[in-house]
Amino acid sequence: MEPRATVLLFATARRATGAGELRWPVDAAGVPVRSLVESLGKRYPKLAPILPTCRFALNGRYVASRATRVRPGDEFAIHPPYGGG
């Protein structure tokens, strides 16, 4: 079975893809956040213009560097700008 990570999408990112959760193929060694985000933008053209405004979280913690690797089984979240209150 192909190794995959879970991608969680919220708000405008969810509406741009039509899905709140994706099972995204990643190498067993992991893929840098930068590459994962690029490939998501290519796959979902409506998501691409939103991505530069987003924060990313990996397994519940904000990603400090786009070189961080997303590995099979990880949960990667895409957060458009917040709007609580």
Place this chain on the structure above:
Amino acid sequence: MTASVRLTRRRLSAAAAMRHLEGPGLGGLVLFAGRVRPDRTGNGRVRALDYEVHRAVALTALADLERTARRRFGAKRVVVWHRVGRVPVGEVSVLVGAATGHRAPAFAAARYLIERLKEEVPIWKAVPERPARRPRPRPPGSGGR
């Protein structure tokens, strides 16, 4: 005892929040309530807002805000409560508050909490999409195919 930090689908109670903020020697209690406004949009007037949250990350972020309010402003009691799901116009979507010995740090802490919540906590709001209106039936003999 109620928690200082909450994400809930239930109505928020300002009275419950005030009780949470009470304590001996706490002379300054500030509570801010944010309510859903009946703004006009291109699709008519807003009747409700849908609040979406990334719960695991949001709870950590809210707990960080609480800790900072205690450390930076000396808040002895803190409330950071937010509704999730659908919230009708007029209902409270967020309550933040702080209790300190005197008023100035309580105001500062409450202001800090609401401003940082909007910037740093993964909560989003959206106007619910309305179902498409059914076309009116045409009266007989009004034309068309």
